[in-house]
Structures are given as structure tokens and as C-alpha cells.
Amino acid sequence: MLEIDIKKRLRDFDLRFQLDIARGKTLMLVGDNGCGKTTLLNLVAGLDRPDKGRIALDGRVLYDSDNGTNVPPEARGIGYVFQSYALFPHMSVYDNVAFGLRTRRMAAGEIKIRVQEHLEAAGLWEIRTAKAADISGGQKQRTALARALIIEPRLLLLDEPLSALDVRKQATMRKELRETIRACAVPCIIVTHDLRDVACMGDQACLLEQGMIAQHAGAEEVLNWGLCTDSISNR
Amino acid sequence: MVSNQVDISRFDEQSLVELVNHEHETPDKAICIPSRTREVALKAGLAFLLTLAMAFIALPVVALFLKSPLETILRSLYDPMVLDALRLSLSTSTLTTIVVVVMGTPIAYVSARFHYFGKEIADSLIDLPVIMPPAVAGIALLMAFGRMGIVGHYLSAFGISIAFTTLAVIIAQVFVSSPFYIRQARTSFEDVDLAFENAARTLGASRVYTFFHVILPIAMNGLISGAIMAFARSLGEFGATIMFAGNFQGRTQTMPLAIYTAMQGDLDVSLCLSIILVAISFVVIIIVKTMTRRVIKRC
Numbered sequence: 001m002l003e004i005d006i007k008k009r010l011r012d013f014d015l016r017f018q019l020d021i022a023r024g025k026t027l028m029l030v031g032d033n034g035c036g037k038t039t040l041l042n043l044v045a046g047l048d049r050p051d052k053g054r055i056a057l058d059g060r061v062l063y064d065s066d067n068g069t070n071v072p073p074e075a076r077g078i079g080y081v082f083q084s085y086a087l088f089p090h091m092s093v094y095d096n097v098a099f100g101l102r103t104r105r106m107a108a109g110e111i112k113i114r115v116q117e118h119l120e121a122a123g124l125w126e127i128r129t130a131k132a133a134d135i136s137g138g139q140k141q142r143t144a145l146a147r148a149l150i151i152e153p154r155l156l157l158l159d160e161p162l163s164a165l166d167v168r169k170q171a172t173m174r175k176e177l178r179e180t181i182r183a184c185a186v187p188c189i190i191v192t193h194d195l196r197d198v199a200c201m202g203d204q205a206c207l208l209e210q211g212m213i214a215q216h217a218g219a220e221e222v223l224n225w226g227l228c229t230d231s232i233s234n235r
Numbered sequence: 236m237v238s239n240q241v242d243i244s245r246f247d248e249q250s251l252v253e254l255v256n257h258e259h260e261t262p263d264k265a266i267c268i269p270s271r272t273r274e275v276a277l278k279a280g281l282a283f284l285l286t287l288a289m290a291f292i293a294l295p296v297v298a299l300f301l302k303s304p305l306e307t308i309l310r311s312l313y314d315p316m317v318l319d320a321l322r323l324s325l326s327t328s329t330l331t332t333i334v335v336v337v338m339g340t341p342i343a344y345v346s347a348r349f350h351y352f353g354k355e356i357a358d359s360l361i362d363l364p365v366i367m368p369p370a371v372a373g374i375a376l377l378m379a380f381g382r383m384g385i386v387g388h389y390l391s392a393f394g395i396s397i398a399f400t401t402l403a404v405i406i407a408q409v410f411v412s413s414p415f416y417i418r419q420a421r422t423s424f425e426d427v428d429l430a431f432e433n434a435a436r437t438l439g440a441s442r443v444y445t446f447f448h449v450i451l452p453i454a455m456n457g458l459i460s461g462a463i464m465a466f467a468r469s470l471g472e473f474g475a476t477i478m479f480a481g482n483f484q485g486r487t488q489t490m491p492l493a494i495y496t497a498m499q500g501d502l503d504v505s506l507c508l509s510i511i512l513v514a515i516s517f518v519v520i521i522i523v524k525t526m527t528r529r530v531i532k533r534c
Contacts, residue, residue: 047433073436080437086430090452099448100438151438 006053015211028202079153320493343420373478423457
């Protein structure tokens with residue numbers, strides 16, 4: 001269970017967010033550009049610090065302004081797929097996926113077995129030696145996801161995971177992504193502009209406006225909010 | 236009869252089209268001729284300017300080679316003054332580059348990533364030696380680390396003397412060449428997307444691990460070209476060295492100082508040292524260009 005109750009002063013408005021996400025449930029976060037979606041992910045991941053509040057994951061406090069707790073991002077055990085995927089360009093696909101295990105000083109043999117397992121599951125074993133900068137958009141997305149999942153995260157954060165793909169690939173990748181997230185059985189927050197993502201992958205959805213939760217309901221109810229894909233991305 | 240009529244009408248149509256095209260072409264050509272002449276004149280003017288600029292730079296370099304016969308150069312290479320200057324210049328410049336890289340890399344990274352009180356002043360201070368005349372830098376160093384300097388005064392009480400030693404050569408070189416490395420390194424670090432750093436942190440890497448395994452390799456080409464620029468600047472350093480370290484053969488007489496000294500006696504030695512420095516400069520430019528091209532290609 002992920003518990004978030006935080007407040008952060010941003011340049012133009014205050015970000016206030018209070019929500020709980022149960023294990024295996026996916027929250028879809030939608031809203032205008034600059035409404036605080038990515039900032040929220042960064043706050044949960046520990047890359048940015050809230051002004052006030054509390055974040056707890058499976059009962060473990062990650063941040064608490066009352067007692068000064070602030071677990072650094074490297075100790076939070078959170079899998080984060082960035083919007084641009086942020087694959088290390090000087091490393092191969094294999095090394096990108098192995099990175100999280102190497103930081104944990106895992107034995108080389110164990111790393112090899114686990115990386116192979118993840119790369120084969122993602123259909124990336126054949127291109128394991130290719131440089132991350134040289135692979136296609138879909139392959140980058142799979143690599144970024146495999147890199148986030150191999151550390152066995154207790155929470156998954158995905159920032160517009162399909163936005164860099166062309167429309168035809170999006171449909172296939174959306175289904176793949178849904179299956180992978182379901183298999184992980186951890187709480188998950190996905191930022192998206194696309195209501196098809198909400199309908200396909202989400203359990204609950206949240207509309208963020210100027211840092212505040214404007215709407216919160218089951219993912220299937222999003223269509224009743226009177227939004228459309230274009231209206232979200234262009235608002 | 237019918238077929239003839241059709242043929243005539245086709246002929247008429249074709250000639251009408253040709254006539255229209257011809258009418259359209261004539262005024263175009265009338266406009267094109269002077270504009271083409273202008274274009275050719277502009278190109279010729281630019282080519283002349285470029286040739287003049289290239290000749291201005293190339294002529295002295297070529298003259299250096301033409302005025303020094305190969306035999307004389309080879310003979311001068313065994314001159315003790317040349318050997319001492321070459322050895323001293325290469326060793327001090329290498330040590331300077333190591334000091335600049337070790338001290339400059341964290342400074343450049345902090346300058347690229349963090350905002351702190353007085354950052355503007357610190358950045359301006361780092362860049363200052365680029366603008367400061369080298370002779371002024373030499374006097375400034377003398378006033379700081381010389382026997383009567385504000386720091387040197389205390390050091391001399393412990394029997395430590397810096398001015399007019401090989402250490403002074405290195406200090407003078409570090410002073411003038413460090414901005415060349417730090418500026419380049421700062422730009423290279425700024426170019427590394429913050430998302431890479433964030434991704435590494437969420438994957439369990441500490442700040443130090445992230446720096447050495449992610450940031451440094453991505454910025455490496457820029458850092459190497461900055462280090463090469465600093466090495467080249469150290470190798471050519473003259474003003475600050477002669478003021479602060481003096482001109483003693485084998486101890487503080489680097490290649491530029493030896494060129495200056497030899498000019499008053501044996502010109503062949505001067506030419507030999509100059510040709511070595513020109514060759515090194517060429518190699519430096521080629522390496523830096525290759526490195527920069529690689530960075531651009533990767534982006």
C-alpha cells in the first residue's frame with residue numbers, strides 16, 4: 001500500500017496530493033501540461049523534496065516532515081520509467097538492465113542469470129549488445145521497463161511510457177505494459193495524456209488541476225468526465 | 236478533314252503554351268543576369284577574404300618550416316638547452332594537466348549542477364585568468380607566493396620557497412590553464428541530461444557511484460578535449476612563468492622561455508623548439524576537433 005499526503009509550493013501554485021494506492025492497483029494520473037504530474041512522481045521517488053507531509057510504502061515511511069525522515073531515492077526501492085526513458089547512452093541494453101543489480105553489488109553470475117531472464121521476457125536478448133542510443137522507440141521502452149523491474153521494486157512510477165511511440169506501436173505496447181504491471185502486483189502510478197491508456201491499464205484515475213485533485217474515480221468512469229484525448233493534451 | 240482540324244488545334248495549343256512560357260521566361264532572365272553577377276561577385280569577394288585570412292595564419296607557419304633546414308633541426312634536437320626545455324615543458328605541462336583535471340572536475344560539476352550563494356562571483360573568478368594578461372598573473376602570483384608575498388612570507392619562515400622553482404612553473408601553468416579545462420568541463424556536465432542522473436539514483440546508485448559510472452562517461456569526450464586545451468595552454472605559457480618562476484635552464488626554462496633566450500644567440504635552437512610547439516599545436520587541434528565531432532554525432 002502506498003500512502004501519499006504531501007504539500008509542495010511550486011512556482012505558480014501549491015501541489016497538494018492525498019491518496020492511497022493498494023498493492024497491485026494502478027492509478028492513472030491525467031491533467032494539463034505543468035499541472036504537477038511529473039513533480040508528484042519525483043516527490044514520491046525522492047528526487048524532489050515535499051515541503052510538508054508524509055509518504056509511506058508498505059508501512060515503511062519514506063518521507064515524514066514531522067520527524068525529518070527523508071529516505072534518499074537510491075534506498076526507496078522504486079522502479080521509475082522516465083518520459084524520455086533516460087537509458088544510459090554509453091551503455092549497451094544489457095548493461096542498462098544490469099545497472100540496478102550492479103549498484104547492489106550482486107555477484108556477477110547472479111546478475112547474468114537475472115538480466116538474461118528479464119531480457120528474454122522482454123524480447124531484448126538478441127539486441128543485448130546494441131548501444132541504447134541505437135535501438136528503436138519500442139525497444140527503448142521495453143529496456144527502460146526491464147531496467148526498472150529487475151530491481152524488484154515495491155512501487156512502479158511510469159511517466160508517459162507510451163508517448164514516444166508511434167500510434168501503431170502504442171496499441172501493442174499498451175497491452176504488453178498492462179500484463180507486465182499486473183504480473184508485478186505492486187502499486188503503480190502512470191502519468192498519461194491518453195484516455196485509451198487510462199481505460200486499458202488503470203484501476204483508478206485522477207485528474208490533476210493546478211496541483212490539486214480535481215476528479216478521482218474508477219478508470220472506467222473517466223469517459224464520463226467530459227474529457228477527450230485531445231482536450232487533455234491541449235488544455 | 237476532321238483529323239486535320241484536330242491537328243491544327245493541337246498545333247495552336249502548343250504554340251500558345253510555348254508563347255506564354257517564352258513571355259514568362261524573358262523577364263525572369265532579365266532579372267537573373269544581374270543577380271547572378273552579384274552572386275558570383277559576392278562569392279569571389281568571400282573567397283578572396285578567406286584566402287587572405289588563411290595566408291595570414293599559414294604564411295608565418297610555413298616560413299618557420301622553410302627557414303629551418305631539416306638537418307639543422309635534427310642537430311639542434313641534441314642541444315642540451317632544447318632537451319632540457321622539452322623535458323621540463325612536457326613534465327610540468329603533464330603535471331599541470333593532472334592537477335587541473337583533479338581539482339577542476341568537481342568544481343566544474345558543482346558549477347554546472349548547483350546554485351549557491353556567490354556562484355556568479357565564483358564563476359567570474361574562475362574565468363578571470365583567461366582575460367588577465369599573463370605578466371599580470373605572474374606578478375600577482377609573486378605577490379601571493381613570492382618570498383615577500385602574503386602566503387610566501389609565512390612559507391619562507393618554514394624554509395619553503397616557491398618562487399623561481401619548478402613548482403612555481405607548475406603553479407603559473409595551473410593558474411593560466413585551469414579556466415580552459417573548467418569552462419569546457421562545465422559545459423560538458425551541463426549537457427548531461429538530469430534524467431540520467433535521476434534514473435541512476437532510483438536504480439540504487441549513490442551520488443558518487445552515479446558520478447563515476449553515468450555522468451563522467453557521458454561527459455568524457457568534452458572533459459578530454461578540455462584537458463588537452465589546458466595541456467596546450469600550459470605548454471605555451473610564457474608571461475606568468477618568466478615573472479614568477481624566472482628563466483633557469485633545466486629548472487624553470489620551459490620551451491617558450493628557451494625560444495626567447497635562444498633568439499638572442501642561436502636562432503636554430505629557437506626554430507627547432509618552435510617547430511616542435513607548432514607540431515604539438517596541430518596534434519592538439521586535430522584531437523580536440525575529433526573529440527568535439529564525436530560529441531556532436533552522439534547528440
